[in-house]
Amino acid sequence: MRICVLGAGAWGTALAVNAADRHAVTLWARDAQQAAAMAAARENARYLPSIPLPPGLALACGDAGPALAQAELVIVATPMAALRVQLQALRALAVPVAWLCKGFEPTAGGLLAHEVQAQAAPQLQAGVLSGPSFAQEVAQGRPTAMVAASAHEAVRALLVEAFHGPNLRIYANDDIVGVEVGGAVKNVLAIATGLADGLALGLNARAALITRGLAEMTRLGLALGARADTFMGLSGLGDLVLTATGDLSRNRRVGLLLAEGRTLAQAVDSLGHVAEGVYCAHAVVQRARSLGVEMPIAEVVLALLEGRQRPVDAVAALMGRDPVPEAG
Secondary structure, eight states, X not given: OEEEEEOOSHHHHHHHHHHTTTSEEEEEESOHHHHHHHHHHTEETTTEEEEEOOTTOXXXXXXXXXXXXXXXXXXXXXXXXXXXXXXXXXXTOOSOEXXXXXXXXXXXXXXXXXXXXXXXXXTOOEEEEESSXXXXXXXXXXXXXXXXXXXXXXXXXXXXXXXXXXXXXEEEXXXXXXXXXXXXXXXXXXXXXXXXXXXXXXXXXXXXXXXXXXXXXXXXHHHTTOOGGGGGSIIIIIHHHHHHHOTTOHHHHHHHHHHTTOOHXXXXXXXXXXXXXXXXXXXXXHHHHHHTOOOHHHHHHHHHHTTSSOHHHHHHXXXXXXXXXXXX
């Protein structure tokens, strides 16, 4: 299969590296200087240092037209904020497109990726590849399981064919709403668990945040039309546990740095990568409020990111809430 991956960040590179031993893969980079450096060193030193690029992986930059013209599948590996523009550029494409980004569009509407696609490129046959996966481990060939979600059975099948392999197991799911809600909200919740760990609140606090966070995620997903069982799967509980506890999690790292007393700007600048939870927390909370869904952990994270609460006050705000039934 001929695959074109648009975006040479950590995730785009990792997926291209993983698939290049089975398919003809072209990795397109927006930055010509980065593309030249990758071609010379056969390594993405900026985002995935020490991971060699396979000999069969083609690199491209500039005009993506030639790579797109040959592709049977296009993967969009941009941050959520750039998805709309990228999909608009692909709106006339005849082959399936899937995105890797997780979040809500950081605009007034706070749309999920498939909702952005419905506006920007409604004719596309499209979907998402999501689930508990750090780019570095996928590039290293460590065992990983992910979810291919789409309303189109043919897109799901193509994503499974493209990426299911010895070290990467792909499950198909037609609940794209649930898969995307899980992928978006877990980033916000991971900031909360990073904060708790940074304040040395203990393992009990971490377990409580993950569990109650899963309840928040599920409530929002159901209000948006998702299925409850999706949140007990890879893109819900699986991705939440990984992002909330894994040392490679950028969103968890933000929480840890805020607990140390760093400003949000300092925390984000130190990462060198995008932490989607920072950028979509406002959209998550606003979307939940518009639907009448209570998300107290997400609300506290947003207050912390906006400087309306200190880390210690954020914890007090959660612990000081009135008692409610666990199912509430």
